[in-house]
Amino acid sequence: MFSLIRRLLRKAISFDALSERVTHLENTIVRLEKIADENDSLWQFLDEQKEMESVFMGSAEEFEEEFTDIIIRNMKPHGDA
Numbered sequence: 836m837f838s839l840i841r842r843l844l845r846k847a848i849s850f851d852a853l854s855e856r857v858t859h860l861e862n863t864i865v866r867l868e869k870i871a872d873e874n875d876s877l878w879q880f881l882d883e884q885k886e887m888e889s890v891f892m893g894s895a896e897e898f899e900e901e902f903t904d905i906i907i908r909n910m911k912p913h914g915d916a
Contacts, residue, residue, distance in 0.1 A: 886905075
């Protein structure tokens with residue numbers, strides 16, 4: 836009887852250790868996902884900066900054309916079109 840209780844206690848301790856390890860891994864995954872999201876945002880920001888730098892080079896007509904293209908690309912229609 837005593838050996839059965841010992842085995843159950845060992846199993847419970849092992850289960851607790853496993854549960855703690857799983858929780859730690861889940862927290863690590865959440866942290867890494869946040870880092871990946873931040874990385875994506877940074878790359879998007881850098882791409883937008885590069886795009887904006889290229890916009891202001893050239894003549895006034897080129898600027899107007901590029902500006903119009905950017906507005907049309909980012910426009911979201913409202914209502915029935």
